[in-house]
Amino acid sequence: MLTKPRMVFGRDMEWSALAGFAARSDQKPQIGVVSGRRRQGKTYLLQALTRSVGGFYFGATQATEAESLRLFAEALADFMDEPVGRFDSWDTAIKFLYSRIHTKTRLVVIDEFPYLTTASPQLPSILQREFDQAVSRRNPVSVLLCGSAMSVMGRVLAGDAPLRGRANLEIVMRPFDYLEAAGFWQLTDPLVAMKVHSVVGGTAAYREFVNQDVPVSADDFDDWVNRTVFNPTIPLCREARYLLEEETEVPDTAVYHSILAAVAAGNNNLSGISSYVGRKTPEITRQLTILEDCRLIRRDPDVFRKNRPRYRICEPLLTFYNAVMRTQWSLIETGRGATVWRGAQARFHSQVLGPHFEQLCREYAQFTPVNGELPGVVGAGVVVDERNQLELDVVVFAPEEPGKRKRVLSIGETKWGEVMGKRQASRLQRARDLLDQRGFDVDECRLICYSAKGFEEALKNETNVTTVGLADLYV
Numbered sequence: 001m002l003t004k005p006r007m008v009f010g011r012d013m014e015w016s017a018l019a020g021f022a023a024r025s026d027q028k029p030q031i032g033v034v035s036g037r038r039r040q041g042k043t044y045l046l047q048a049l050t051r052s053v054g055g056f057y058f059g060a061t062q063a064t065e066a067e068s069l070r071l072f073a074e075a076l077a078d079f080m081d082e083p084v085g086r087f088d089s090w091d092t093a094i095k096f097l098y099s100r101i102h103t104k105t106r107l108v109v110i111d112e113f114p115y116l117t118t119a120s121p122q123l124p125s126i127l128q129r130e131f132d133q134a135v136s137r138r139n140p141v142s143v144l145l146c147g148s149a150m151s152v153m154g155r156v157l158a159g160d161a162p163l164r165g166r167a168n169l170e171i172v173m174r175p176f177d178y179l180e181a182a183g184f185w186q187l188t189d190p191l192v193a194m195k196v197h198s199v200v201g202g203t204a205a206y207r208e209f210v211n212q213d214v215p216v217s218a219d220d221f222d223d224w225v226n227r228t229v230f231n232p233t234i235p236l237c238r239e240a241r242y243l244l245e246e247e248t249e250v251p252d253t254a255v256y257h258s259i260l261a262a263v264a265a266g267n268n269n270l271s272g273i274s275s276y277v278g279r280k281t282p283e284i285t286r287q288l289t290i291l292e293d294c295r296l297i298r299r300d301p302d303v304f305r306k307n308r309p310r311y312r313i314c315e316p317l318l319t320f321y322n323a324v325m326r327t328q329w330s331l332i333e334t335g336r337g338a339t340v341w342r343g344a345q346a347r348f349h350s351q352v353l354g355p356h357f358e359q360l361c362r363e364y365a366q367f368t369p370v371n372g373e374l375p376g377v378v379g380a381g382v383v384v385d386e387r388n389q390l391e392l393d394v395v396v397f398a399p400e401e402p403g404k405r406k407r408v409l410s411i412g413e414t415k416w417g418e419v420m421g422k423r424q425a426s427r428l429q430r431a432r433d434l435l436d437q438r439g440f441d442v443d444e445c446r447l448i449c450y451s452a453k454g455f456e457e458a459l460k461n462e463t464n465v466t467t468v469g470l471a472d473l474y475v
Contacts (some may be wrong), residue, residue, distance in 0.1 A: 009204070010180050014045060014171055019366045021142065021169045023104035029134035030142035031127070031166045035153035036173030037315075038246060039205035042146055043172075045451040046109050050175075055107030061114040068116055069093055078171045078466030079379050084292070089125050090116075096226060098130045098141050106140055114152040128162035144169075148246070151293035175202030175315075178360050182474060190474040191218050194452070198356040199229055200236070203314035209236040222341065229320070230337030237332070245295065248435055255279070255287050258324075260313060263297060264322035264351060268310040280292045303381035303395050323351035354416040357470075358393050361414045361450040364473045365394050372442055373398060382432045390431045394450065405441040409467075412448035420449045421456035425465045 002019040004012065021032050036042050043059065050057040054263070058075045060068060069087045078086045080100070087093035101108060105270045127143065134141055148151040157164050176184055181202040182193035192215055201208040205287075207214075212236075215224035229236050244253045255277065262276035273288075274281045288311070291297045296318065299309045313319045325332055326348055328340040360382075376399035378428050383390045394412035401407075411431055413424050428447040436442045449459065452470040460467060 002052050008045060009184055010046055011045060017169060017171055018049050019074040022049060022107055025142035026140055028140050030129055030168055031131055031163060032144040032169030033156055033167050034144060034146040034171045035150060037150060039203045040175060041204040042173050043111055045185060046146055050109055053104050053107055056101060057109045060112040062115050065119040074239055090120050091128050094126045094130050099133055101139060102141055104146050107142050109144045112148045114149040115149040115311045123326060125162040127167060150295045154293060155166060177202060189218060190470045193219060193474060195221050195468060198316055198352050198365055199320050206236055206359055210234055219399045225341055226338045230332055230341055232333050232335060240317050259284060259287055260318055261322045261326060263311050303379040304383060309418060320352055323347050324359050349417055357416040357452055359415045361394050365396050370396055371447055374411060376400060376408060383434050385434055390427060392431055407434060407441040408445045410446040410448050410451055414450040419454045419456060420451040421459050424449050425459060425462060444460060
């Protein structure tokens with residue numbers, strides 16, 4: 001097994017899978033797919049892999065078919081250290097690749113594959129044909145296809161796609177989770193780590209975007225925002241505005257930006273989004289689907305009412321931009337970001353930090369055992385109490401068992417800027433009683449209060465209530 005290079009942070013699972021793929025390249029022909037939004041470190045990881053095994057790496061660019069073929073031929077000639085001529089089509093190029101590349105390497109990486117398929121839609125079919133012939137000839141050439149356009153990459157192996165059933169590796173490179181991100185940014189203060197994560201999330205490249213600038217303390221956070229994300233000379237300042245434009249499936253971004261602004265403002269159901277955008281629900285259904293396919297938003301079901309999902313933005317920087325920056329962009333762009341930031345504190349706390357803390361609590365619950373038992377489904381939901389609605393921010397179910405009632409391991413409420421006390425505990429107790437009446441198994445259900453601000457002393461002494469503070473999330 002290949003040793004992961006020291007300069008690669010984290011990504012142990014991904015490296016192990018790629019190293020296994022490379023190790024099998026002498027045995028049989030293979031197809032692998034690596035996808036993930038831009039800035040997650042896909043290219044960095046794949047280049048490290050090809051360097052380790054002497055593989056061939058080709059990074060595509062936005063270009064016509066003729067230019068891409070010329071660039072591909074030049075890259076092959078440089079790698080093989082011999083002339084390869086010119087390719088008049090991808091048919092001849094891929095035939096050459098499968099017939100000659102094995103004299104130098106068994107591993108081929110084609111990065112930004114969607115750029116090629118946009119200009120040459122027939123390319124996946126050509127790859128499928130040559131792969132099938134390589135199988136029959138027992139020609140062990142392994143090809144990794146990589147791309148950042150999630151909606152395009154999602155179709156490479158889907159449905160009746162030419163390459164469906166041929167791949168033996170599929171990796172989706174996701175952002176670092178909040179614990180990995182804290183390690184990557186070298187942040188040990190939970191408050192600072194959480195605030196930074198609420199702005200940049202777990203996208204690896206953003207640390208380079210700010211020239212490795214890291215807030216040194218909680219008191220330095222405001223200055224860090226002003227010298228990085230609010231600084232028009234720093235690439236991170238404009239990054240959120242480019243995320244949509246990079247998706248090939250988004251032709252007119254105006255409606256998409258409005259949808260994201262609606263969700264960031266707390267309008268996270270269909271009726272709220274359509275009202276904010278000013279269009280009827282059927283008129284934004286397609287845009288919502290595309291945003292989901294691009295992994296920019298996700299649809300979280302209400303764990304108690306499946307027909308009432310809530311939409312949430314996947315990328316924290318998009319939430320931060322839409323909640324704090326978008327309406328004041330002209331001031332930020334002209335260097336008056338510090339004034340904007342001072343006036344945006346209320347929105348930052350209510351629309352960014354509060355929802356972000358809630359999401360981190362769900363992520364924490366996902367990998368934290370309850371009464372020694374690992375969670376099954378973790379989500380949020382609403383329990384109706386006569387005319388009132390009790391919102392449960394964190395609901396943890398045990399894995400389902402056929403023929404048995406659904407067991408609720410814990411229910412919880414989160415507060416970013418409020419000290420929690422017996423009032424919240426009473427609400428959770430009422431919710432548990434209602435769930436019991438509705439047929440859920442709550443015999444071992446824990447009541448959990450999650451707060452970044454702290455807890456009343458009386459709540460700490462409650463034996464039937466668990467308290468989880470911000471520091472607990474980062475243990």
